[in-house]
Amino acid sequence: MNKSSLCPRFEKAMSLLSQRWTGLIIHQLLEGPQRFCTVETSISISGRVLSERLKDLEKHGIVIRNVYPETPVRIEYSLSDKGLALAPVLQEIENWAEHWIELQDSGNSGK
Amino acid sequence: MNKSSLCPRFEKAMSLLSQRWTGLIIHQLLEGPQRFCTVETSISISGRVLSERLKDLEKHGIVIRNVYPETPVRIEYSLSDKGLALAPVLQEIENWAEHWIELQDSGNSGK
DNA sequence: TATAGTTACTTACATAAAGTAAGTATATAG
DNA sequence: CTATATACTTACTTTATGTAAGTAACTATA
Numbered sequence: 119m120n121k122s123s124l125c126p127r128f129e130k131a132m133s134l135l136s137q138r139w140t141g142l143i144i145h146q147l148l149e150g151p152q153r154f155c156t157v158e159t160s161i162s163i164s165g166r167v168l169s170e171r172l173k174d175l176e177k178h179g180i181v182i183r184n185v186y187p188e189t190p191v192r193i194e195y196s197l198s199d200k201g202l203a204l205a206p207v208l209q210e211i212e213n214w215a216e217h218w219i220e221l222q223d224s225g226n227s228g229k
Numbered sequence: 230m231n232k233s234s235l236c237p238r239f240e241k242a243m244s245l246l247s248q249r250w251t252g253l254i255i256h257q258l259l260e261g262p263q264r265f266c267t268v269e270t271s272i273s274i275s276g277r278v279l280s281e282r283l284k285d286l287e288k289h290g291i292v293i294r295n296v297y298p299e300t301p302v303r304i305e306y307s308l309s310d311k312g313l314a315l316a317p318v319l320q321e322i323e324n325w326a327e328h329w330i331e332l333q334d335s336g337n338s339g340k
Numbered sequence: 341t342a343t344a345g346t347t348a349c350t351t352a353c354a355t356a357a358a359g360t361a362a363g364t365a366t367a368t369a370g
Numbered sequence: 371c372t373a374t375a376t377a378c379t380t381a382c383t384t385t386a387t388g389t390a391a392g393t394a395a396c397t398a399t400a
Binding site for chain 1: 235236237238239240241242243246247248249250251252253256271272311314315317318320321322323324325326327328329330332
């Protein structure tokens, strides 16, 4: 019951970032603004869940939905400053993965 | 279809870390070795899922299960070097949360 | 010896989240 | 009018998680 030991900001951040796909979507958008179908195929997420996640991330001010009334209309998703600020988090995960994840099996690394 | 754009190590790391509770469990264990019930109550996770996660994290060499044949037997979970190496990731999430997460509403921060 | 308590789980079942596939809306091209 | 494309939404299935009860091993108390 002592959830009090956790910083509520951290807890909120974790509830966002520990959702499936959220990290990969942000990582993908760090490469630049992209369309729905680009993200969809890049990370092999289902359209249903991508739609859900993008709406959620937009609601949290992490992702921005840009509509270009071209012909045909083009919609691009990009990261806000809040979203771009997550770059160091993803970078640290990459660093860790480089050092500690082995590809052959999923067992423990002896490094 | 082009999953090739993702580093497979990173992808593997994300599939672990983006599971619900994984981050909070590691964050909790960064405070030191702890018993099952301590983790359970600290982060309000259900015993069923905690058991599942600890087994998975142990399998991946991130968590170590220490059995002390005392009376009564004491079982403590701690982080391996691989697990301890995740500290910078959690730290970056904390930094981000400090700067960008507001507590009142879940909307976008204007910072 | 019987009863109850504690820890670390496991099992059975219910609900929530995610995957799959088809459908809709809007627009252009032919 | 038909076909194509993008960005979704909807209906349905599968998987993950939550809840609550149960089990195993041991201790403490009556």
